Amino acid sequence: MDLEAVRTFVAAADAGQFQEAAAELAVTQQAVSKRIAALERKLGVRLFTRTPRGAALTIDGQAFLPHARELLRVAERAVASVRTGRRxxxxxxxxxxxxxxxxxxxxxxxxxxxxxxxxxxxxxxxxxxxxxxxxxxxxxxxxxxxxxxxxxxxxxxxxxxxxxxxxxxxxxxxxxxxxxx
Incomplete structure (x- = not known):
């Protein structure tokens, strides 16, 4: 699973808007949309419902969010375990x-x-x-x-x-x- 797509999903879920997530991640809104779309294809579900005010998590998105956060925590621990002075x-x-x-x-x-x-x-x-x-x-x-x-x-x-x-x-x-x- 693409961790950048997962990180983008979490940022968009927290922000409630793709534009705000893009600013936080220092990428374009189009990049956020593409990453989310690729993740949705990989999972076979819709994670967000697009609204006039931004994006709201679907039931599947709500179910995936805590696991996505845990994936990012585990990835950070994995990197820290081999980083000089951090293991x-x-x-x-x-x-x-x-x-x-x-x-x-x-x-x-x-x-x-x-x-x-x-x-x-x-x-x-x-x-x-x-x-x-x-x-x-x-x-x-x-x-x-x-x-x-x-x-x-x-x-x-x-x-x-x-x-x-x-x-x-x-x-x-x-x-x-x-x-x-």
Missing amino acids: PLRVDIIASRGAASGLMRGFHRAHPEIDLGVVMLFDIETAVAAIRSGTIDASFRAVAAPGRPLPEDIESVRVLDEPLQLLTGPAHALAGARSVP
């Missing part, structure tokens, strides 16, 4: 109940204007590959693993020490310990 910040966290998810909730409350996409990737190798490919922007996870340093092109910054609790059976050697380093 959502994409972050990997290990679990939805961990401290990192709390950080993300706090960030979102503090910065509601920033779109945030949170994912949960399985392991560090998957997270590193996703960072390298640009699929995610950051990952919250423990990265210190004996014998497995991070690749040189990936940087880590300590942002959070999450308290963990060790659960053991009553006969385990660490069962009576008050803390475990």
